[in-house]
Amino acid sequence: MATLKDIGAELGLSVATVSRALNGFPEVNSQTREKVRQTAERLGYRPNRVAQRLVTGRSGMVGMIVKLNPDMSSDQTFFEVVAGLSAALAARDTDLVLAVDQGTDPVAAYARMLERDILDGFILNAPVPDDPRVAFLQSRNIPFVMHGTTGEAADYPFFAIDNHAVSRDAVNLLAALGHRRIALLNGEQRYAFARDRAEGFRQAMPVPVPDHFMAGHPPSELAGYAQALTWLSGQQGPRPTAILCSATPQAAGVYRAAKDLSIRVPHDLSVVAHDDGFPQMPATGFAPPLTVTQAPFRDACEPLASALLGCIEERPARDLQATLRADLVLRNSTGPVPQDHKTPWPNSQS
Amino acid sequence: MATLKDIGAELGLSVATVSRALNGFPEVNSQTREKVRQTAERLGYRPNRVAQRLVTGRSGMVGMIVKLNPDMSSDQTFFEVVAGLSAALAARDTDLVLAVDQGTDPVAAYARMLERDILDGFILNAPVPDDPRVAFLQSRNIPFVMHGTTGEAADYPFFAIDNHAVSRDAVNLLAALGHRRIALLNGEQRYAFARDRAEGFRQAMPVPVPDHFMAGHPPSELAGYAQALTWLSGQQGPRPTAILCSATPQAAGVYRAAKDLSIRVPHDLSVVAHDDGFPQMPATGFAPPLTVTQAPFRDACEPLASALLGCIEERPARDLQATLRADLVLRNSTGPVPQDHKTPWPNSQS
DNA sequence: CTGAAAGCGCTTACAG
DNA sequence: CTGAAAGCGCTTACAG
Numbered sequence: 161m162a163t164l165k166d167i168g169a170e171l172g173l174s175v176a177t178v179s180r181a182l183n184g185f186p187e188v189n190s191q192t193r194e195k196v197r198q199t200a201e202r203l204g205y206r207p208n209r210v211a212q213r214l215v216t217g218r219s220g221m222v223g224m225i226v227k228l229n230p231d232m233s234s235d236q237t238f239f240e241v242v243a244g245l246s247a248a249l250a251a252r253d254t255d256l257v258l259a260v261d262q263g264t265d266p267v268a269a270y271a272r273m274l275e276r277d278i279l280d281g282f283i284l285n286a287p288v289p290d291d292p293r294v295a296f297l298q299s300r301n302i303p304f305v306m307h308g309t310t311g312e313a314a315d316y317p318f319f320a321i322d323n324h325a326v327s328r329d330a331v332n333l334l335a336a337l338g339h340r341r342i343a344l345l346n347g348e349q350r351y352a353f354a355r356d357r358a359e360g361f362r363q364a365m366p367v368p369v370p371d372h373f374m375a376g377h378p379p380s381e382l383a384g385y386a387q388a389l390t391w392l393s394g395q396q397g398p399r400p401t402a403i404l405c406s407a408t409p410q411a412a413g414v415y416r417a418a419k420d421l422s423i424r425v426p427h428d429l430s431v432v433a434h435d436d437g438f439p440q441m442p443a444t445g446f447a448p449p450l451t452v453t454q455a456p457f458r459d460a461c462e463p464l465a466s467a468l469l470g471c472i473e474e475r476p477a478r479d480l481q482a483t484l485r486a487d488l489v490l491r492n493s494t495g496p497v498p499q500d501h502k503t504p505w506p507n508s509q510s
Numbered sequence: 511m512a513t514l515k516d517i518g519a520e521l522g523l524s525v526a527t528v529s530r531a532l533n534g535f536p537e538v539n540s541q542t543r544e545k546v547r548q549t550a551e552r553l554g555y556r557p558n559r560v561a562q563r564l565v566t567g568r569s570g571m572v573g574m575i576v577k578l579n580p581d582m583s584s585d586q587t588f589f590e591v592v593a594g595l596s597a598a599l600a601a602r603d604t605d606l607v608l609a610v611d612q613g614t615d616p617v618a619a620y621a622r623m624l625e626r627d628i629l630d631g632f633i634l635n636a637p638v639p640d641d642p643r644v645a646f647l648q649s650r651n652i653p654f655v656m657h658g659t660t661g662e663a664a665d666y667p668f669f670a671i672d673n674h675a676v677s678r679d680a681v682n683l684l685a686a687l688g689h690r691r692i693a694l695l696n697g698e699q700r701y702a703f704a705r706d707r708a709e710g711f712r713q714a715m716p717v718p719v720p721d722h723f724m725a726g727h728p729p730s731e732l733a734g735y736a737q738a739l740t741w742l743s744g745q746q747g748p749r750p751t752a753i754l755c756s757a758t759p760q761a762a763g764v765y766r767a768a769k770d771l772s773i774r775v776p777h778d779l780s781v782v783a784h785d786d787g788f789p790q791m792p793a794t795g796f797a798p799p800l801t802v803t804q805a806p807f808r809d810a811c812e813p814l815a816s817a818l819l820g821c822i823e824e825r826p827a828r829d830l831q832a833t834l835r836a837d838l839v840l841r842n843s844t845g846p847v848p849q850d851h852k853t854p855w856p857n858s859q860s
Numbered sequence: 861c862t863g864a865a866a867g868c869g870c871t872t873a874c875a876g
Numbered sequence: 877c878t879g880a881a882a883g884c885g886c887t888t889a890c891a892g
Contacts, residue, residue, distance in 0.1 A: 161627070163885060163886085164885070164886070165885080173862080173863090174862070174863045174864075175863095175885085175886080175887095176862075176863060176864080176865095176887080176888080177861085177862055177863070179886070179887065179888085180861095180862090180887090180888090183887085187861060187862085188861070188862085189861055189862085192861080192862085206627050207885085207886075208564075208884085208885050208886065209569070209627075209628050210560055210563045210564045210569060210628075210884085210885080210886090211564055211868090211884070211885035211886040211887090212885080212886060212887080213560045213868095213886090214558075214560045214561055214564050214867095214868050214869070214870090214884090214885080214886075214887095215867075215868050215885085215886050215887050215888085216868085216886090216887075217868075219559070219560060221605065226592070228589060228593075238588065238589075239578060239588075239610060242576070242608050242609070242610045243578070243610040243612065246607075246608065246609055246610070255571065255605075255607050255628070256607070256608070257596075257605050257606070257607065258592050258596065258606070258608055259592070259596055260589055260592045260593040260596070262593065277511070277556050277559075278559050278560075278605070513869060513870085514869070514870065515869080515870095523878080523879090524878070524879045524880075525869085525870080525871095525879095526871080526872080526878075526879060526880080526881095527877085527878055527879070529870070529871065529872090530871090530872090530877095530878090533871085537877060537878090538877070538878085539877060539878085542877080542878085557869085557870075558868085558869050558870065560868085560869080560870090561868070561869035561870040561871090561884090562869080562870060562871080563870095563884095564868090564869080564870075564871095564883095564884050564885070564886090565869085565870050565871050565872085565883075565884050566870090566871075566884085567884075
């Protein structure tokens with residue numbers, strides 16, 4: 161492997177000048193810079209990351225801990241994380257080190273990784289309200305970025321989507337179509353995103369919502385199927401004319417339940433889902449194609465990588481926060497409310 | 511962070527002596543060593559990996575590339591890999607860097623990772639016969655270890671199970687119970703392990719096997735269900751009295767197909783599977799509990815890590831090869847052949 | 861605009 | 877048994 165010294169020797173320059181030329185320092189003569197570049201190219205020079213890291217005091221590695229859920233619902237996000245984030249980080253000369261956590265203590269796995277003392281920072285996913293990892297990492301002064309956010313006054317870097325707006329946009333669409341009996345098939349209650357979607361839903365709804373029309377479930381087809389079956393069979397009272405799902409697999413379950421009960425989408429039932437853009441279950445592959453609020457998970461990778469590196473470079477947290485608005489994409493799973501179901505709750509529960 | 515210098519200063523020793531004491535060099539005075547150890551402990555000394563790596567010329571990181579299969583069959587292995595291998599490597603001060611490959615060129619992803627020039631070696635999984643990655647990495651002199659093997663005369667480090675024996679043990683068990691019409695629900699043909707299991711199956715079978723009784727499928731419940739339905743419905747001729755599965759999820763599909771057709775396990779049909787020990791589908795959770803050849807995937811992590819580091823240290827490949835015999839675990843999914851099905855193929859195909 | 865020098869924290873021949 | 881010194885490949889004040 162060629163080194164700065166080799167290049168310098170070829171050109172009769174010091175390693176200092178070669179280093180500056182290659183790193184784009186403004187003071188170097190442009191002809192010198194050009195010669196250095198060409199020689200570096202010819203010699204196949206690649207900077208030695210380890211040496212760079214020793215002198216800059218960084219390891220060039222960041223960590224991410226993935227929780228193993230018993231329902232395996234993290235699987236699909238897992239591949240997206242590895243594919244997208246590792247590419248985004250690699251473009252910044254940073255490596256992603258993954259660890260799997262099977263324990264119950266939310267911070268133990270982080271403490272363990274910290275102990276080896278080789279990480280410049282962390283990427284946190286799946287935040288819960290008042291996430292204990294925030295206080296832990298802040299107390300140790302470890303840089304991190306969160307995918308999602310724990311609440312309004314977050315004083316740490318994050319990249320999130322506006323989950324209140326996700327619910328609001330969907331509710332407004334359905335309300336404009338005349339729907340009043342809208343049910344929320346939410347994500348699992350323990351997560352911050354699900355709490356936000358529930359709040360946004362309640363606030364946007366033009367009528368009060370009975371409690372049993374809001375339920376939290378894992379993002380699986382089966383969970384969506386089971387819950388939709390309960391709602392659509394009408395056991396608990398009048399059935400919803402529209403269902404808002406927190407993930408496309410849940411919507412697939414809703415479609416199946418509707419089919420089983422001979423309920424037509426969108427004629428008898430409108431369905432909207434939030435779409436994280438996982439390739440396994442594209443919203444366009446539904447029959448009829450699914451109306452969604454869309455915010456591809458992959459789009460978060462670049463912003464997360466760049467916010468984390470900003471945090472490591474000690475830029476202030478407020479500059480490293482972003483909340484994205486999901487796109488409302490109208491397809492064919494939503495339609496006007498059925499004529500005979502215009503009142504919110506025809507009678508009280510049967 | 512405390513450094514060697516800090517410890518030396520406390521004790522009036524040179525960094526050289528401190529380094530030797532901490533690294534277990536035999537020549538240091540045992541009292542000196544003890545004092546150094548205590549001071550290191552008290553100061554919370556942790557060696558700076560980056561500095562160590564600069565001087566030893568290693569990066570302390572190894573790579574693994576995970577292929578994204580459209581059927582997502584790699585999911586379950588993925589978690590085991592990250593959990594087990596990263597722990598085994600961490601115990602050896604080595605980090606695991608993962609990348610996801612979605613392309614078709616089998617070596618392109620490796621070339622890409624190599625280009626960044628920060629890896630000491632690779633772990634290869636899912637070998638195919640005549641795996642092109644072997645020639646590629648050998649030509650560049652990059653250390654690697656393979657999980658599995660491509661054939662007899664492998665001249666590289668690997669850790670594998672004896673897949674011929676997997677089939678042989680299962681066949682011998684079933685043959686001893688009187689079975690002759692045994693079908694092989696194999697893994698996907700393109701993989702080396704499936705080729706070996708097919709060979710072992712053919713060699714161990716006391717009677718010739720019709721081609722349609724050997725089929726390669728992904729390790730999914732659905733694939734097992736569909737194939738078993740075909741065999742057990744008897745469309746293609748007399749149905750098998752025993753089925754050998756390459757993975758427990760396939761066996762779950764076989765159970766379901768049998769149930770659908772009112773075929774009892776093990777009374778009418780014996781089932782044996784190979785069990786990689788994935789926690790999602792424990793063989794003991796089957797009803798009846800599944801007879802398996804058992805070789806937990808996790809048990810491969812330590813040997814793989816140690817073989818890879820051996821390879822990086824340039825130990826000869828022959829010392830870094832191991833083939834493990836899977837355990838045959840008898841449970842309740844296997845029983846004597848039904849009385850009326852003792853002949854291999856009662857009539858020719860109907 | 862360029863160079864000489866110090867230093868990041870460690871390891872390891874070479875002396876003594 | 878211990879120390880002084882060189883060196884891994886880079887970056888970056890400090891001079892000129």
